[in-house]
Amino acid sequence: MTNEKRNQGAFFPRDRNWQPPALTPPYKTSVLRSPQKALLSLDNTLSEMTGPVFGHNIIGDLDNDLILNFAKDGELPIGERIVVHGRVIDERGLPVKGALLEFWQANAGGRYRHKKETYLAPLDPNFGGCGRTISDEDGYYYFRTIKPGPYPWPNGVNDWRPAHIHFSIFGDGFAQRLITQMYFEGDPLIWKCPIVQAIPSEEAVKQLIAPLDMGNTIPMDSLAYKFDIVLRGRRSTMFDNRREGN
Amino acid sequence: MTQPLNYFKETPSQTAGPYVHIGCTPNFSGVSGVFHEDLGISMTNDQTEGHRITVRGMVFDGKGAPLKDALVEIWQADAKGFYNSPSEMRGQADPNFTGWGRCAGHMESGEFVFETVKPGIVPFKDGRPMAPHITFWIVSRGINVGLHTRMYFPDEETANATDPVLTRIEHKSRVPTLIARKEGDDYRFDIHLQGDNETVFFDI
Numbered sequence: 202m203t204n205e206k207r208n209q210g211a212f213f214p215r216d217r218n219w220q221p222p223a224l225t226p227p228y229k230t231s232v233l234r235s236p237q238k239a240l241l242s243l244d245n246t247l248s249e250m251t252g253p254v255f256g257h258n259i260i261g262d263l264d265n266d267l268i269l270n271f272a273k274d275g276e277l278p279i280g281e282r283i284v285v286h287g288r289v290i291d292e293r294g295l296p297v298k299g300a301l302l303e304f305w306q307a308n309a310g311g312r313y314r315h316k317k318e319t320y321l322a323p324l325d326p327n328f329g330g331c332g333r334t335i336s337d338e339d340g341y342y343y344f345r346t347i348k349p350g351p352y353p354w355p356n357g358v359n360d361w362r363p364a365h366i367h368f369s370i371f372g373d374g375f376a377q378r379l380i381t382q383m384y385f386e387g388d389p390l391i392w393k394c395p396i397v398q399a400i401p402s403e404e405a406v407k408q409l410i411a412p413l414d415m416g417n418t419i420p421m422d423s424l425a426y427k428f429d430i431v432l433r434g435r436r437s438t439m440f441d442n443r444r445e446g447n
Numbered sequence: 448m449t450q451p452l453n454y455f456k457e458t459p460s461q462t463a464g465p466y467v468h469i470g471c472t473p474n475f476s477g478v479s480g481v482f483h484e485d486l487g488i489s490m491t492n493d494q495t496e497g498h499r500i501t502v503r504g505m506v507f508d509g510k511g512a513p514l515k516d517a518l519v520e521i522w523q524a525d526a527k528g529f530y531n532s533p534s535e536m537r538g539q540a541d542p543n544f545t546g547w548g549r550c551a552g553h554m555e556s557g558e559f560v561f562e563t564v565k566p567g568i569v570p571f572k573d574g575r576p577m578a579p580h581i582t583f584w585i586v587s588r589g590i591n592v593g594l595h596t597r598m599y600f601p602d603e604e605t606a607n608a609t610d611p612v613l614t615r616i617e618h619k620s621r622v623p624t625l626i627a628r629k630e631g632d633d634y635r636f637d638i639h640l641q642g643d644n645e646t647v648f649f650d651i
Binding site for chain 1: 453454455456457458459460461462463464465466467468469470471473476477478480481482483486508509510512514516520522523524530531532533534535536537545546547554569570571572577580582584586587588589590591592593594595597612615616621640641645646647648649650651
């Protein structure tokens with residue numbers, strides 16, 4: 202245990218003008234899957250302020266190495282080798298330690314290893330497409346993988362997903378639970394994608410675009426992209442224990 | 448001019464997409480050999496205290512069709528009302544109960560199933576008891592931001608009637624959307640994303 206005082210208060214309300222709305226008709230699947238009644242606002246109770254935390258004991262040696270974790274002995278997946286790294290912080294800028302991050306993605310040809318996937322690009326026998334890691338004391342995390350390819354998807358007649366990596370993140374409260382996607386700097390498909398366009402502002406979209414990070418490339422080996430993630434911050438609990446009028 | 452507040456903005460959510468299973472339940476999706484087992488498939492062991500229950504259900508879209516690509520997570524207190532979380536300051540939760548479960552809907556039927564224990568009572572912020580409940584979080588293709596809701600128990604009528612959250616629902620006709628049905632020995636909790644029976648979802 203450290204002697205740092207943790208904030209124990211409720212989480213800051215989610216900014217619904219920053220997050221995508223539920224109903225975004227150009228992303229057609231949202232039409233029948235978006236609640237139509239107003240959400241019931243609920244200041245956090247213990248049920249939302251607490252959350253599961255995962256220990257390093259669940260993490261295997263190759264869990265954060267998508268280049269090796271599915272490859273046959275002595276073989277490697279095809280594609281651009283990249284390192285993805287960054288920090289998980291909260292809205293106050295504090296590191297989120299011990300956050301479990303899970304990632305999944307298509308292979309270099311844009312094909313997912315999934316029973317229901319039908320895109321004609323081939324599977325890579327040496328690439329599974331999933332990994333996970335836990336952030337350290339500074340909220341820092343990293344993994345390496347193959348840069349995923351873009352792929353077409355049935356929405357409009359000719360819609361393409363920009364290259365992306367899916368992220369699932371746990372903070373220390375269940376209200377922080379987040380799933381999102383990381384995009385790559387310079388990909389012209391980002392600004393044409395109906396799923397990206399579900400996000401209301403260009404400024405918010407930019408929060409999902411990882412820049413090329415030459416400072417962290419591994420020479421003669423891998424490029425690097427930096428992706429920082431911000432989870433909801435906690436209110437402080439000042440004055441919470443001073444009841445008035447009772 | 449003022450000093451800047453310097454808060455950061457929460458990272459925008461994006462849909463979990465149709466292949467969420469690759470990352471969250473890889474063995475279920477057919478990516479085997481990377482992780483020993485899928486996280487959250489087991490919440491209990493043979494030492495877990497409390498009354499064992501099975502919770503099953505489906506997530507329905509606005510046309511009444513079950514989602515076959517959803518991922519559902521639950522989070523709940525143990526039988527005594529403690530959360531197995533570092534943020535739990537009131538006492539020690541049952542070390543043999545995780546409180547957290549994750550289940551991909553069945554690829555053909557869409558049904559999710561959780562083997563868990565009935566949660567105890569947890570206090571609301573003002574100290575009033577909340578009726579036993581399980582928090583649900585639903586993600587899938589077509590859902591831009593994960594949806595939070597709660598399941599309450601049909602055999603807790605008295606506690607439900609004074610629950611600080613249920614009593615805040617303005618349209619009383621919507622309260623039953625948060626109460627599971629008893630189905631044999633199991634509890635069934637179906638979630639409706641739209642329509643007359645649209646489940647109450649929370650902005651927590």
